[in-house]
Amino acid sequence: MKWPKACLGEVAQVISGATPKSSVDEYWDGDIPWITPADLSKLEGKEVSTTARRITEAGLASCSSRLLPSRSVLFSSRAPIGHVAINIVPMATNQGFKSFVTNPDLLLPDFLYWWLRHNKVYLQSLGRGATFKEVSKEIVESIEIPLPPLEEQRRIATILDKGESIKAMFAKREKAFLSVEESLFAALHEGDNRGLTGRAYSLSDVFWFQEGPGVRNWQFTSSGVKLLNVGNITKDGKVDLLRSERHILEDEAFGRYNHFLVDEGDLLMPSSGIPIEEDGLLRTRSAFARSSDLPLCMNTSTIRFKPKMERASLLFLQGWLQSREFRVQITKLVTGSAQKNFGPSHLKQLSITLPHSDLQDDFEKRLLRIRKLRHSLNPSESNLAALVFSLGNLAFNGGSLV
Secondary structure (H helix, E strand, C coil): CCCCEEEHHHHEEEEECCCCCCCCHHHEEEEEEEECHHHHHCCCCCEECCCCEEECHHHHHHCCCCCECCCCEEEEEECCEEEEEEECCCEEECCCEEEEEECCCCCCHHHHHHHHHHCHHHHHHCCECCCCCECCHHHHHHCEEECCCHHHHHHHHHHHHHHHHHHHHHHHHHHHHHHHHHHHHHHHHCHHHHHHCCEEEEHHHHEEEEECCCCCHHHCECCCEEEECHHHECCCCCECHHHCCCEECHHHHCCCCHHHECCCCCEEEECECCCECCCCCECCCCEECCHHHCCEEECCCEEEEEECCCCCCHHHHHHHCCCHHHHHHHHCCCECCCCCECCHHHHCCCEEEECCHHHHHHHHHHHHHHHHHHHHHCCCHHHHHHHHHHHHHHHHCCCCCC
């Protein structure tokens, strides 16, 4: 069945935030949590209780921000649009939010949270403005949402919570496997292996690498030759070309960009938007190009590798990219604050230790066994995301979640 709909302004109070003057000391370092969209960009899970900054009662009174009761739904309406959370302690927000205090007789915060999460792309499309996009309070209040009975709202939110917790569980398992791969590489240099460790080479002497060109937006087409983007290289070591729709014309791909066309067996790696892990080191990801992925043209912020030396193994390189030897070196060289970036000029500064061929062969066999176990236990990241999204589609369009 189709649920009845209501405008958000009819079932929740929409509250904007504000910022006290930064030049007035008495407004800051108080007891009131004060949140910005940047705080939500680092949030794991849906609930937030701590913020990077706090304000005083005088600071709150000095601006148009209001103290939101716990269990309000925080929605970042600009810079960027679409972060969502539920506060579990009273807090104020800056001007980057349109927050919701729901009518408890009509709308549950958890149901609204999931509806906003599920409709992020739609909400972003509502943004207006030249310098930066923002969703105004008037637009937010006019957004229509489905309104099932409260008990059904509670059931839907519970199911989607469980789906998200399953995703989180597999993400932790994925991290554990990556740590095992890192430890496997470290073992090459320990104990009985010390005499077979080999020698260090410049990475550029062992492997050829190339970054994609800066294809412009006006060159993008809806068909032709697919462009490889950062998001196409998944955390579980696969190329997923369904994650983007960007193409370029065949004449351009096989003409001016011919030398950027990917070959089967190339090792592909993103070089932008790479996260820094809890240990303070960058952690990248990589995947091998398959024949089914071709033809495929590289785009900016993607790098491909080919072997140059006889002992240069791309499988070994893929394992090495999870090692501390790589992670320590590249972390010192990356640029950018919010988004970490590196390129060929940084890779040319790296050294790689190649072990004795027997030891390298043994390493690769162990790595393949670990990968096989990893893929047998973990569903792909894209499949999990698709499952949770399909659950949302069913829920918010009046379908049945058994």
